Amino acid sequence: MSAFSAIGEEREIDRNEYTPEIEPQPTWCPGCGDFGVLKALKGALPEVGRTPEETLLVTGIGCSGKLNSYLDSYGFHTIHGRSLPVARAAKLANPGVEVVAAGGDGDGYGIGGNHFMHTARENHDMTYIVFNNEIFGLTKGQTSPTSPKGHKSKTQPHGSAKTPIRPLSLSLTSGASFVARTAAVNPNQAQRILKEAMEHDGFAHIDFLTQCPTWNKDAKQYVPYTDINESDDYDFDPTNRADAQELMRETEDKLYEGEVLTGVYYREDDRPSYQQEKQEIGEMPDEPLAERYFDGDYEWERSYDNFIDKHK
Amino acid sequence: MSADELIWRIAGGSGDGIASTSQNFAKALMRSGLHVFTHRHYPSRIRGGHTYVEVRASADPVKSRGDGYNFLLALGDSFARNPQDEAYYGNEEAKPLAENLDELREGGVIVYDSGLLDPSEVPNFEERVEENDWHVYDIDLRSLAREQGREVMRNTAGVGVTCAITGIPLEAIEELMRDAMPEKILEPNLEIMQTGYDLVREEYDVDAPDVSVPSGEHDEEQVLMSGSDAIAYGAIDEGCRFIAGYPMTPWTEVFTIMSQNLPELGGISEQVEDEIAAAALAIGASHMGVKAMSGSSGGGFALMGEPLGLAEMTETPLVLIEAMRAGPSTGMPTKPEQADLEHVLYTSQGDSQRVVLAPGTVAEAYEASRRAFQLAYEYQIPTMIVYDQKLSGELTNVPASHFDREPNGDIGMTLTEDELADQPHTADGKFHRFQHEGENGVSPRSVPGQKAGRYLATGNEHNPAGHISEDPDNRVAQMDRRQRKLDAIRADLDDDGLLVEHGPEEADYGILTFGSQQGTVEEAVDRLNENGTSVKALTVAELAPYPVDAVRSFLDSVDEALVVEMNASAQFRGLTQKELGTHGEMLSSLLKYNGNPFEPAEIVEGFTTKLVDGGELPGNETKFVPAAGD
Ligand SMILES: Cc1ncc(C[n+]2csc(CCOP(=O)(O)OP(=O)(O)O)c2C)c(N)n1
Ligand code: SF4
Numbered sequence: 001m002s003a004f005s006a007i008g009e010e011r012e013i014d015r016n017e018y019t020p021e022i023e024p025q026p027t028w029c030p031g032c033g034d035f036g037v038l039k040a041l042k043g044a045l046p047e048v049g050r051t052p053e054e055t056l057l058v059t060g061i062g063c064s065g066k067l068n069s070y071l072d073s074y075g076f077h078t079i080h081g082r083s084l085p086v087a088r089a090a091k092l093a094n095p096g097v098e099v100v101a102a103g104g105d106g107d108g109y110g111i112g113g114n115h116f117m118h119t120a121r122e123n124h125d126m127t128y129i130v131f132n133n134e135i136f137g138l139t140k141g142q143t144s145p146t147s148p149k150g151h152k153s154k155t156q157p158h159g160s161a162k163t164p165i166r167p168l169s170l171s172l173t174s175g176a177s178f179v180a181r182t183a184a185v186n187p188n189q190a191q192r193i194l195k196e197a198m199e200h201d202g203f204a205h206i207d208f209l210t211q212c213p214t215w216n217k218d219a220k221q222y223v224p225y226t227d228i229n230e231s232d233d234y235d236f237d238p239t240n241r242a243d244a245q246e247l248m249r250e251t252e253d254k255l256y257e258g259e260v261l262t263g264v265y266y267r268e269d270d271r272p273s274y275q276q277e278k279q280e281i282g283e284m285p286d287e288p289l290a291e292r293y294f295d296g297d298y299e300w301e302r303s304y305d306n307f308i309d310k311h312k
Numbered sequence: 313m314s315a316d317e318l319i320w321r322i323a324g325g326s327g328d329g330i331a332s333t334s335q336n337f338a339k340a341l342m343r344s345g346l347h348v349f350t351h352r353h354y355p356s357r358i359r360g361g362h363t364y365v366e367v368r369a370s371a372d373p374v375k376s377r378g379d380g381y382n383f384l385l386a387l388g389d390s391f392a393r394n395p396q397d398e399a400y401y402g403n404e405e406a407k408p409l410a411e412n413l414d415e416l417r418e419g420g421v422i423v424y425d426s427g428l429l430d431p432s433e434v435p436n437f438e439e440r441v442e443e444n445d446w447h448v449y450d451i452d453l454r455s456l457a458r459e460q461g462r463e464v465m466r467n468t469a470g471v472g473v474t475c476a477i478t479g480i481p482l483e484a485i486e487e488l489m490r491d492a493m494p495e496k497i498l499e500p501n502l503e504i505m506q507t508g509y510d511l512v513r514e515e516y517d518v519d520a521p522d523v524s525v526p527s528g529e530h531d532e533e534q535v536l537m538s539g540s541d542a543i544a545y546g547a548i549d550e551g552c553r554f555i556a557g558y559p560m561t562p563w564t565e566v567f568t569i570m571s572q573n574l575p576e577l578g579g580i581s582e583q584v585e586d587e588i589a590a591a592a593l594a595i596g597a598s599h600m601g602v603k604a605m606s607g608s609s610g611g612g613f614a615l616m617g618e619p620l621g622l623a624e625m626t627e628t629p630l631v632l633i634e635a636m637r638a639g640p641s642t643g644m645p646t647k648p649e650q651a652d653l654e655h656v657l658y659t660s661q662g663d664s665q666r667v668v669l670a671p672g673t674v675a676e677a678y679e680a681s682r683r684a685f686q687l688a689y690e691y692q693i694p695t696m697i698v699y700d701q702k703l704s705g706e707l708t709n710v711p712a713s714h715f716d717r718e719p720n721g722d723i724g725m726t727l728t729e730d731e732l733a734d735q736p737h738t739a740d741g742k743f744h745r746f747q748h749e750g751e752n753g754v755s756p757r758s759v760p761g762q763k764a765g766r767y768l769a770t771g772n773e774h775n776p777a778g779h780i781s782e783d784p785d786n787r788v789a790q791m792d793r794r795q796r797k798l799d800a801i802r803a804d805l806d807d808d809g810l811l812v813e814h815g816p817e818e819a820d821y822g823i824l825t826f827g828s829q830q831g832t833v834e835e836a837v838d839r840l841n842e843n844g845t846s847v848k849a850l851t852v853a854e855l856a857p858y859p860v861d862a863v864r865s866f867l868d869s870v871d872e873a874l875v876v877e878m879n880a881s882a883q884f885r886g887l888t889q890k891e892l893g894t895h896g897e898m899l900s901s902l903l904k905y906n907g908n909p910f911e912p913a914e915i916v917e918g919f920t921t922k923l924v925d926g927g928e929l930p931g932n933e934t935k936f937v938p939a940a941g942d
Contacts, residue, residue, distance in 0.1 A: 003728065003729065003762070004729075004761035004762055005729055005762075005763050006761055006762060006763045007761045020742070021742075024779050024780070052766055053760075053761065053762065053763055053764070053765070053766050054760075054761055055760075056760040058596075061771075066780075068768055069768060069770075069779065069780060072742070072766065073766060074760035074761075074765075074766045074767070074768075075766075075767075075768040075769065075770075075778075076596075076599060076626070076768075076769045076770075077768060077769065077770035077771060077772065077780075078592070078595075078622060078771060079592075079618050079619065079621075079622050079771050082588060082589075082592045082618070082619065082622075084589075085556075085584065085588070085589035085590075085592035085593045085596065086592045086593070086595055086596035086599070087596060088582075088593060088596065089554070089556065089582070089592070089593035089594065089595070089596030089597040089600075089604070090596040090597065090599060090600050090760065092554075092580055092582070092597065093554060093580075093596070093597040093600035093601070093602040093604075094600045094601075094602075094759075094760065094761055096761060097600070097760050097761045114585050114586060114589075115585065115589055117585075118584070118585040118589070278580075282575055283575045283580065283581070284575075284580055285578040285579075285580075287578075289553055289554065289578070289579070289580060289597075289602050290600045290601045290602050290759065290761070292553070292578070292721065293551070293601050293602065293603070293721055293723045293726075294601070294728065298721060300549075300551050300719035300720070300721045301548075301577050301719065302548070302549055302717070302718075302719045303544075303545035303546075303548045303549050303715060304545075304549075304712075304715045304716050304717070306573070306576075306577070307545065307573070308535060308712055308715060308716075311535035311536050311537050311541070311712075312343075312533065312534075312535055312536075312712065
């Protein structure tokens with residue numbers, strides 16, 4: 001019997017299973033978009049067939065980082081910007097576990113930007129949700145990498161001189177094999193996209209627009225938006241890279257002016273995930289590494305038997 | 313020249329095969345029954361630049377590079393002939409000969425490649441040869457190698473010449489070359505070696521060799537190993553199957569050995585974007601129940617401060633390696649120093665719960681590596697091994713049986729699903745991962761994917777169920793529990809005998825040291841006692857938690873003590889004074905931080921001049937800092 005019987009268990013899963021019995025008092029402000037992510041996640045996980053015990057939710061630091069305090073799965077609340085490297089290794093160590101990483105735009109595109117680029121490039125099989133509220137929430141409203149140019153905050157009193165980051169384009173050029181944008185104000189789409197992302201074999205990045213009514217009163221996420229996968233105005237194939245790039249350019253230029261396009265921008269279905277690539281070249285075991293430590297019969301190899309001769 | 317030891321120095325350009333040649337030579341001497349020890353000096357350059365390796369061989373155990381040497385094989389630096397070099401590094405051409413003469417002992421041998429080196433470029437060469445009674449062999453190794461094959465085989469020709477002069481049978485080297493070289497280059501190499509050998513035998517009178525090789529015998533089979541090999545093998549034997557890293561000298565050595573071997577053992581190695589990621593990956597894998605490690609050297613380790621704290625707070629087992637080199641900042645990338653001690657002990661915010669081990673020898677490095685994993689997983693605490701560029705690269709012989717141990721895949725207090733099912737389920741339905749109980753501070757963990765074990769690990773302070781909490785009582789209970797681990801670990805380590813005493817049981821003086829200076833200090837202690845000074849040494853191999861009782865009783869047993877370490881600010885002495893809270897008035901320091909490790913004679917001289925005679929130290933290589941009470 002596997003030491004991890006929660007993995008691959010097939011049964012009807014009630015979304016309430018993800019709600020802690022004694023729920024910690026949420027620290028999120030009323031009306032915060034973060035509630036929308038939690039709700040969508042609770043909806044998507046049972047749809048994907050993942051039980052709380054085979055799910056590991058790894059978060060960074062920020063209001064967004066508190067996500068796993070309110071989702072009763074396995075969780076690892078790490079440090080600012082570092083959710084991805086922790087999550088990557090967790091997935092390598094036990095690929096059977098559903099690994100979802102999450103954090104804010106400061107966390108993911110600022111301090112953790114380097115990890116974002118590399119995780120996308122390597123195409124790790126996991127889902128990454130970035131709560132994009134265009135602001136630093138937890139530290140009380142400083143300008144973030146996604147804040148629009150000219151954005152004023154206590155630390156940028158004259159308005160930011162910086163062009164905001166383009167998360168979708170950055171993700172695509174870095175090598176993510178699934179790039180989508182959704183918003184907390186549309187829970188149905190959010191849930192659908194999260195489900196697709198988790199089912200995707202490879203790095204699935206979701207730029208999740210979450211409003212921060214406390215610090216970012218003029219955020220544009222509230223405007224009605226268009227779902228590019230549903231709308232007749234957008235005749236577009238998400239498996240076509242050039243199409244995706246073009247559309248991203250358009251929306252990322254316009255985001256701060258009004259129209260917000262959401263949906264799955266890009267999906268590369270036939271690209272092997274990092275785990276598969278690594279297995280193919282013989283750098284990763286076929287059986288989950290984590291299983292071995294619970295197998296009382298496993299015969300651990302010794303350096304003496306393998307390497308001592310070359311030192312004689 | 314005394315025949316009781318050979319110290320052979322091969323010098324040339326970095327990238328000219330000096331390291332591999334010396335390794336073969338050392339191994340051949342070890343196989344012939346001798347004890348060997350190598351010392352490597354190299355610049356932070358890929359090709360070109362003066363480099364040398366010393367191989368010390370004796371019938372008796374050798375613990376350090378010794379003082380000076382008695383055989384120089386000076387090869388030409390093939391990369392020094394790049395005209396660009398002069399602009400950056402000055403004229404390197406004569407260096408293999410010119411740079412190495414100061415430490416050559418009286419009566420020693422010089423073999424130089426007359427095809428590439430011109431002794432007229434070396435100031436006062438003839439006079440110095442005469443003064444020191446050196447025996448000089450000018451041999452055109454370059455043409456010799458060129459005739460037979462390729463110029464790069466100069467070093468093999470040089471080995472042939474060495475064997476002819478010292479009386480080492482060529483077969484010993486041949487055997488190793490057969491093991492190590494592909495067929496294509498083996499034959500020309502063998503021929504070149506033979507030609508070099510014959511040439512000396514024909515043209516010189518070497519029947520009474522100027523420097524000969526002692527003979528010896530081992531009681532049991534020996535292996536030639538470096539500190540980095542030993543650390544990597546210790547990790548593998550403890551079931552470590554995950555490593556993440558980013559290259560930085562000299563940590564790269566452990567990282568490389570692990571990366572080359574783990575896939576074959578069904579493990580995973582990840583070279584990642586930076587050291588923050590590296591440590592975070594190791595934490596991620598360990599959180600899943602896999603034995604994992606990471607590491608770096610000074611600057612890279614600085615980036616690991618935050619993940620290190622995360623491992624402490626989430627009580628994720630973790631092994632980190634810190635291979636010290638000279639700092640601050642990038643410092644001297646290829647030179648040893650022991651100045652990251654405080655960095656390793658104190659980096660990261662908050663009251664920290666960590667273990668720091670400092671092996672002193674290659675054999676101990678294996679031990680420390682295994683122990684680091686045992687402690688990390690038994691106590692769910694980050695454990696670090698701090699060592700330095702010297703120990704990482706030096707090769708020495710160790711009995712093969714030392715490594716013949718049982719493997720260990722145990723990951724400590726990690727519950728199985730059956731055990732988790734038996735855990736009393738609390739009102740919140742959650743597994744209490746961080747319970748306050750546990751005499752030794754450890755609360756059993758579960759890992760993701762297990763039934764009934766789900767919990768939140770967080771770097772914020774948390775309650776027993778893992779929820780973020782700023783409740784003052786809980787805070788104190790959690791902090792106390794995490795601190796309790798240290799007492800338990802200290803007690804465990806006391807039983808390990810990690811402190812190595814050397815010298816007479818009763819002595820007037822003491823020397824206190826740590827890490828890679830152990831062997832050199834012990835050799836110095838032997839000499840001091842032979843000279844009539846009564847002194848003994850203690851090497852401390854566990855720095856956190858500090859073995860207060862053992863060090864105190866050692867210091868109580870002597871009148872005065874010298875602390876020997878390779879840094880400018882006496883960090884180890886500072887640690888000792890802080891931990892003991894007393895004894896400052898009897899601890900003086902002998903420091904060295906010029907990029908080279910101590911030689912035994914320097915310690916003997918420093919000790920005698922300052923502690924015994926109360927005089928002044930002559931050179932500026934070492935520095936004496938008087939006792940704090942002075
Ligand atoms: C290394 C480090 N630097 C700074 C901080 C302080 N800090 C906490 S959260 C945060 C930014 C939060 O913004 P974001 O990531 O966008 O998340 P949000 O709170 O908006 O969800 C900062 C700067 C920290 N915890 N660690
Ligand atoms: S500060 Fe903003 S992001 Fe944070 S909880 Fe409040 S509304 Fe949400």
